[in-house]
Amino acid sequence: MMRRTFWGERMGKHVLLIEDEPNIIEAISFLLQQDGWKVSTHSDSSGAVDAVLNIGPDLVILDVMLPGRSGFDVLQDLRRASQTEKLPILMLTAKGQARDRAEAMSLGASHFMTKPFSNRDMLAAVRELAT
Numbered sequence: 343m344m345r346r347t348f349w350g351e352r353m354g355k356h357v358l359l360i361e362d363e364p365n366i367i368e369a370i371s372f373l374l375q376q377d378g379w380k381v382s383t384h385s386d387s388s389g390a391v392d393a394v395l396n397i398g399p400d401l402v403i404l405d406v407m408l409p410g411r412s413g414f415d416v417l418q419d420l421r422r423a424s425q426t427e428k429l430p431i432l433m434l435t436a437k438g439q440a441r442d443r444a445e446a447m448s449l450g451a452s453h454f455m456t457k458p459f460s461n462r463d464m465l466a467a468v469r470e471l472a473t
Contacts, residue, residue, distance in 0.1 A: 355472060356380045358399040360390050360416065361434065362408050366457065370403065373461050374468065387411035391419045394426055400472050401452075406435035406442060414449055421450040430471035434459075 357374055361367050362385045371381045384393040387410040394402055402420070406413040413433060420426040433446040436457045443454045453467050 356382065356397070356399045357401050357403060357468065357472075358382045358384065358394055358397050359403045360384045360387075360393070360408065360413070361403070361405045362386055363405075366405075366434075370464065373464060377465055377468075379468070385409075387413070387416050390416045391423065391426075394420060394429070395423070399429075401430040401432065401468065403432045403434060403468070404451075406433060406437070406446070414445060417446065417449045417451060432467055432471060 355378060357379050359367060359370055359381060361370070361383065367383050367385070371383065374381050382393075382397050382399065384390055387408040390404075390408075404413045404416060408416070413435075417431060417433065420429060420431060427450075430452040431450070432453045432455060433451040434455055434457060435442050435446075446454045452471050455463065455467060
């Protein structure tokens, strides 16, 4: 399978995980790598947009609560940039409150998932977003 560089031509499967909890990074990375994904990680909000632009992933998994700025702020920046305005973005949160889901979707998230999540649900969401 090919990855889409800047969401155009296909060249392989690549996800960028922006998450600050080491155990979540390890769990998601392992799960996706077992499914054939290349996984890159970034652990805070500073430089997150640059990381997305430099890596050019097929999709981003973005935590809501990050050191520095929130994942909502990063999401807004990604949606404002022409290169990433259509990039699939899965938002993750430990809070899972309805207002967080509503805010994420209003800011342009492609999908919203609460922690803890099942491996099956994570894989299904990632596969769906990457098509």
